[in-house]
Amino acid sequence: xxxxxxxxxxxxxxxxxxxxxxxxxxxxxxxxxxxxxxxxxxxxxxxxxxxxxxxxxxxxxxxxxxxxxxxxxxxxxxxxxxxxxxxxxxxxxxxxxxxxxxxxxxxxxxxxxxxxxxxxxxxxxxx
Numbered sequence: 001x002x003x004x005x006x007x008x009x010x011x012x013x014x015x016x017x018x019x020x021x022x023x024x025x026x027x028x029x030x031x032x033x034x035x036x037x038x039x040x041x042x043x044x045x046x047x048x049x050x051x052x053x054x055x056x057x058x059x060x061x062x063x064x065x066x067x068x069x070x071x072x073x074x075x076x077x078x079x080x081x082x083x084x085x086x087x088x089x090x091x092x093x094x095x096x097x098x099x100x101x102x103x104x105x106x107x108x109x110x111x112x113x114x115x116x117x118x119x120x121x122x123x124x125x126x127x
Contacts, residue, residue: 005060008075012056015082019050022090030093038093045089052078052111055118062118066125074117081110 001009023046030039059075062068085107092100 001064004072004075005063008056008060008063008072008079011075011079012053012060015049015053015056015079019046019053019086022046022049034093038096041089042093045086045093048089048111049082049086052082052114055114059114059118062121062125066121068121068125070117070121070124074114074121077110077114077117081107081114083107084110 023043026039026042026046030042034042055078056075059071059078062071062074085104088100088103088107092098092104
């Protein structure tokens with residue numbers, strides 16, 4: 001396993017761990033402390049973090065199967081997208097600072113870029 005593939009696997013593992021922990025924190029620790037709309041925002045962050053933690057595993061696997069560097073770039077997009085998308089939603093929910101919602105779409109664009117790069121890696125992948 002090359003260094004980048006290993007890094008994506010480790011990042012995906014820790015991202016999934018954090019998503020589970022924050023999801024549990026939302027369900028048990030924040031339920032009585034946040035307004036329902038802010039709790040839903042926090043939970044959306046955790047859900048998308050988990051989706052894209054799993055996507056990092058797919059990107060790492062694709063890098064070995066398709067043997068295409070674009071899969072590594074897809075994984076990087078998923079990782080940075082998670083920090084921007086989910087991170088901004090967590091911060092918005094916990095602080096109530098609504099302008100943070102303006103940052104969230106940049107993370108969504110990185111998610112879209114990651115999925116596009118992953119598809120292209122498979123399309124042009126070496127067999």
